[in-house]
Amino acid sequence: MKARFLTRIRLWSAAVVMATFSLVQAQDAGKGYELFEQNCTACHQIDGKLIGPELRNVEKRLQDEQGLGKEWLHAWIKDNKALRESGDAYANKVYAEYNNTEMLIFSGLSEGDIDNILAYTADPDGGKAAADEAKAKAEEEAKAAKAATSQGGGGADTGIVAVGFVVLGVLLLWILMRVNALAKATSLNELDPAVAKSAKSFSETFDKYKKVAGLAVGVLAFFALFNVYWGLMGIGVDKGYEPEQPIYFSHKVHAGIQGVDCQYCHSSAKYGKVSGIPSTNVCMNCHKSIKEYKGEYFEEELVASGKFADGAEVKKFYTGEIQKMYKAIGWNPETNTYDGPQKPIEWIRIHNMPDFVFFSHAQHVVAGEQAILKAIKEGTIPNSKELNIGSGDQVCFACHGRVDEMNEVKMANDFTMGWCIECHRTTEVDMDNEYNKEYYAELHEKLKKQYGDATKITVDAIGGLECGKCHY
Ligand code: HEC
Ligand code: HEC
Ligand code: HEC
Ligand code: HEC
Numbered sequence: 001m002k003a004r005f006l007t008r009i010r011l012w013s014a015a016v017v018m019a020t021f022s023l024v025q026a027q028d029a030g031k032g033y034e035l036f037e038q039n040c041t042a043c044h045q046i047d048g049k050l051i052g053p054e055l056r057n058v059e060k061r062l063q064d065e066q067g068l069g070k071e072w073l074h075a076w077i078k079d080n081k082a083l084r085e086s087g088d089a090y091a092n093k094v095y096a097e098y099n100n101t102e103m104l105i106f107s108g109l110s111e112g113d114i115d116n117i118l119a120y121t122a123d124p125d126g127g128k129a130a131a132d133e134a135k136a137k138a139e140e141e142a143k144a145a146k147a148a149t150s151q152g153g154g155g156a157d158t159g160i161v162a163v164g165f166v167v168l169g170v171l172l173l174w175i176l177m178r179v180n181a182l183a184k185a186t187s188l189n190e191l192d193p194a195v196a197k198s199a200k201s202f203s204e205t206f207d208k209y210k211k212v213a214g215l216a217v218g219v220l221a222f223f224a225l226f227n228v229y230w231g232l233m234g235i236g237v238d239k240g241y242e243p244e245q246p247i248y249f250s251h252k253v254h255a256g257i258q259g260v261d262c263q264y265c266h267s268s269a270k271y272g273k274v275s276g277i278p279s280t281n282v283c284m285n286c287h288k289s290i291k292e293y294k295g296e297y298f299e300e301e302l303v304a305s306g307k308f309a310d311g312a313e314v315k316k317f318y319t320g321e322i323q324k325m326y327k328a329i330g331w332n333p334e335t336n337t338y339d340g341p342q343k344p345i346e347w348i349r350i351h352n353m354p355d356f357v358f359f360s361h362a363q364h365v366v367a368g369e370q371a372i373l374k375a376i377k378e379g380t381i382p383n384s385k386e387l388n389i390g391s392g393d394q395v396c397f398a399c400h401g402r403v404d405e406m407n408e409v410k411m412a413n414d415f416t417m418g419w420c421i422e423c424h425r426t427t428e429v430d431m432d433n434e435y436n437k438e439y440y441a442e443l444h445e446k447l448k449k450q451y452g453d454a455t456k457i458t459v460d461a462i463g464g465l466e467c468g469k470c471h472y
């Protein structure tokens with residue numbers, strides 16, 4: 001216990017050191033390099049056009065050619081759509097020049113982030129060198145922090161349960177043997193005195209131990225009920241389910257390396273019940289021009305498993321999958337037109353709740369977002385440590401795991417009733433969001449009065465364990 005506490009303190013102080021370190025580093029091209037790699041390289045290069053314009057020295061270029069200052073760049077990068085809709089002349093001009101291709105909206109980037117990106121576009125080589133240095137330093141610190149982590153115990157609970165079962169088993173066996181002996185004795189026509197005595201002594205003993213026997217039956221009944229309950233809580237466990245898809249689409253390449261936001265593709269998560277799978281139009285926003293895979297990254301596992309001879313072969317396979325997608329949806333990359341019928345890709349559904357369950361993404365990624373982010377920070381969600389990477393997609397990770405590191409999506413959790421309920425029991429509701437402020441003000445006051453200001457109101461307190469909330 002104490003060792004763990006010390007480890008915590010060590011980890012926290014490491015975190016504080018790192019946080020301070022990144023604050024000091026805030027205004028620089030190194031940070032800009034990372035942000036650019038994460039957010040912009042899907043569509044921009046430093047040199048040469050990709051889907052969007054070349055960005056080397058973009059600040060100076062726009063100043064010289066268009067007379068536009070830093071404010072314009074901030075507004076554009078944050079929300080190009082709003083800027084266009086405000087009637088800004090150059091924003092509309094460049095949009096038309098690029099055939100009305102939409103750039104992503106980066107409302108999550110701070111002013112400082114954007115300054116860093118611009119600093120990087122002015123000094124790409126310096127930025128990359130600074131980033132490499134910072135990374136090496138962070139890795140070293142992470143290693144040190146890891147070395148300080150001790151392996152936690154665990155398993156104690158299962159130990160107690162096992163011992164309980166053994167004790168119960170012995171008790172049962174003993175009762176059975178006595179009853180058996182008694183039955184044998186009474187089946188004799190006349191009780192010989194010795195047997196009678198033994199029978200009598202058994203009934204006396206039984207009387208004496210009645211309470212123990214009663215307790216044993218009680219414990220047994222409890223275990224039986226517990227098993228039924230556990231069975232219900234665990235129905236339909238599919239953790240790890242990972243079917244083969246019609247196109248080999250890698251989340252690691254798109255969400256991880258290219259840094260495309262989850263919600264760029266799964267855009268309905270915010271508004272509705274389902275997150276939905278993107279239509280091929282969304283893919284073609286980028287793949288009208290990205291016809292080949294030219295990245296550095298390839299899955300080493302595919303080479304190690306002997307499926308492909310080397311990295312080059314894996315990359316060829318990726319390019320092949322892009323071509324396969326064109327074929328599937330009727331696009332001709334030579335003429336850049338649809339010359340076949342436009343068909344949707346038939347992705348195989350991985351997560352699928354039974355019909356009698358009601359689950360809403362909006363409830364969790366909008367109303368519950370702050371609550372879930374806080375729970376990750378405080379470590380009440382399983383694997384919080386791995387999930388806490390300060391990314392805007394973190395709320396998705398809470399339930400789906402690090403999808404940005406998965407080539408093929410697999411179920412990261414059980415998705416059982418027990419899993420939903422566990423989180424509702426431990427996650428503190430965000431009482432400041434508009435909805436909860438309005439609907440639960442009274443409850444909040446009441447609980448505060450009853451238990452004091454520091455009361456944690458978890459989701460179960462607002463009805464998150466009521467059958468009707470999750471079942472039709
Ligand atoms: C999905 C593709 C996409 C992503 C991702 C993207 N952009 Fe763009 N960007 C474009 C396109 C396309 C244009 C051209 C204007 C248009 O069509 O809207 C553009 C234009 C720009 C311009 C105006 C350049 C000029 O010469 O007028 C800047 C600056 C810019 N992007 C910066 C960024 C930054 C910084 C990031 C990353 C934070 C980023 N973009 C991410 C597609 C993208
Ligand atoms: C470029 C588009 C794109 C981006 C970005 C993207 N996804 Fe996906 N996602 C897909 C496609 C296509 C599928 C269906 C194929 C598959 O399962 O891999 C999918 C499937 C999924 C599934 C499984 C759906 C099912 O069948 O149950 C989950 C969960 C998911 N994505 C989560 C995420 C998360 C979390 C992120 C951000 C880290 C993300 N996605 C980013 C395109 C995208
Ligand atoms: C925001 C831009 C963007 C969107 C949207 C997008 N892609 Fe990609 N895709 C890329 C980039 C960038 C690469 C990597 C190219 C490289 O590194 O040379 C890539 C690579 C690929 C690859 C090869 C690697 C792999 O993942 O197997 C496939 C296949 C692919 N995309 C399919 C799709 C499909 C299907 C969709 C729609 C669900 C989609 N992409 C949506 C930008 C995008
Ligand atoms: C509180 C847990 C939770 C969070 C947070 C969450 N999901 Fe889900 N997700 C689920 C469950 C449960 C399902 C299965 C829903 C069903 O079958 O009705 C699912 C299904 C999906 C699917 C399959 C298609 C669908 O809509 O049913 C995709 C794609 C997906 N999630 C993406 C995301 C993305 C992207 C985010 C972040 C914006 C996210 N999820 C956040 C629990 C979550």
Ligand code: HEC
Pocket residue numbers: 357358359360363364367368371372381398399415416419420421423424427428429430433435436459462463464469470
């Ligand atoms: C990672 C934690 C987490 C998991 C896992 C989770 N939830 Fe939730 N859920 C929340 C939070 C936080 C809220 C409160 C949102 C708010 O503030 O309104 C919530 C609210 C709800 C509500 C509304 C409750 C009410 O009283 O208004 C329903 C319904 C719900 N969740 C269903 C589910 C189902 C079904 C699952 C499992 C498939 C699930 N949740 C899994 C965190 C979670």
Ligand code: HEC
Pocket residue numbers: 232234235236237353354357415416417420421424464465466467468469470471
């Ligand atoms: C937080 C959401 C949530 C709450 C609250 C909840 N359930 Fe469930 N329940 C689920 C989910 C999700 C499943 C489906 C699990 C699966 O398919 O793996 C489920 C499955 C079930 C099943 C299994 C049906 C079957 O045979 O597959 C029963 C029965 C059930 N719930 C009853 C209840 C009862 C009774 C209550 C109230 C005491 C309740 N549930 C409250 C989410 C919830």
